[in-house]
Amino acid sequence: MKAMMLWEPGRMELVDLPLRALGPGEVLLKVEACSICGSDLEGYHGQHPKMTLPRVMGHEVASTVVQVGPEVECLSVGDRVAGMGSLACGQCPPCQAGKRDRCASPLSPGFTAHGAYAEYVVGRAQGCTPIPDDVSFTEAAVAQPAGIANHAVSTRAAVCPGEVLLIQGCGPIGLSAMMLAKLRGATVISTDIVDYRCDLARGMGADLVLNAHRDNVREAALDLTSGRGVDKAIECVGGDQDETIPEAVACVRGGGLVVVVGSFAADRATLPVIDFKFSEKTVTGSQSMPEGYGPIFDLIRSGKLDLAQLVSHRLPLEEVDHGLKMMDTKAENVIKVVIEP
Structure with a gap:
């Protein structure tokens, strides 16, 4: 062969x-x-x-x-x-x-x-x-990257109707996460540093799309939420997460949640630990797709997920x-x- x-x-x-x-x-x-x-x-x-x-x-x-x-x-x-x-x-x-x-x-x-x-x-x-x-x-x-996004959105973040989410990264997993979060009734801020990917996220239904190199993501998140901060953030970038994870933590409200999907480039990342203590924010991980292909296939067949x-x-x-x-x-x-x- x-x-x-x-x-x-x-x-x-x-x-x-x-x-x-x-x-x-x-x-x-x-x-x-x-x-x-x-x-x-x-x-x-x-x-x-x-x-x-x-x-x-x-x-x-x-x-x-x-x-x-x-x-x-x-x-x-x-x-x-x-x-x-x-x-x-x-x-x-x-x-x-x-x-x-x-x-x-x-x-x-x-x-x-x-x-x-x-x-x-x-x-x-x-x-x-x-x-x-x-x-x-x-x-x-x-469907596999969509399944990875589904685990993050539906299980690890447990996104609920009416919540405001920050989803970092407009690659296949980030875009899938955005579509899945929208299906669950969330308002989504999508970010990337590549303009054509930002354009795609905008065309696929993200409520607010930001270029993380040009726009102040934290200020935009606070403006959208009347100064409160987003309920949850899902990091789908990976690589050097010394920038993305602190940004996500800064954007979520007190008691909010950051779910890390992106793969680390190193085994260490700098985290603003004071936010964990005084604002009771949580950072957790999301790995693989234990829910399997079934939920994704069902959404494709119903016409809800393209x-x-x-x-x-x-x-x-x-x-x-x-x-x-x-x-x-x-x-x-x-x-x-x-x-x-």
Whole structure:
């Protein structure tokens, strides 16, 4: 099969790889669409803490089941699925005892096992979610970042009707969070430092959009709330959060909540701890999408959530490298790149 191999940071090549035999609980998936994730950029630059090289990246995948391995009963050939789950390592004591579902060191496709920037990928049947017939492969491929946003909005922030939110970042997760918060009846301030992303947020329904490099976000938040501050903030930027997290804390009211979704560039960030004590503000994290794909698929099917508008580019497999570079430099008004092998 054809696959895009990352040999070393910044160097990818189209290669031929053999298809391996399937183990218990595994399925062979024909990749129909795979969207580029921000964590892929970390891997591309050699900055992902878990990625090993050489590696076929890609994990935001929608595919068709073409073969099922032993002990697979939940999926059949021809099923349309999103995600692929982790894989058993085959080496730890549980795996050696035949209990691969209890693997102590699971392999993560795209990071510690080969992923979906390829014609085919091996996945774990239990980690695959059936795609409804009226949801496209492209929508399913970008449903994962929307699922991450959904966990932050619906569970970690528990957004309620009438609340005022600050959502930092107008990338795929930030825009998804904005749309989901609006569906829950919130007023949303969206911020970014890239003008075309601000324009997109404005067109997608944000109540107030600010360029965080030009506008005074705190003053605008106070003006909108008659000096009180926003109820909650969701940080979807990541990277150097010494700027975004303190800004979020400054914008929320006393007793307010900041939910951090963006991935840290470092293991430390400067926080205004006096606000935690005297204003009883809270900073918490949000990780992954434990609610799964179901809530997102339901919203897509109902017509309430349009994820297709996040997809700015569709590229063939051999142009993964170009897609990564576009996302890295935010060239060509890129938002979300979907690879279609």
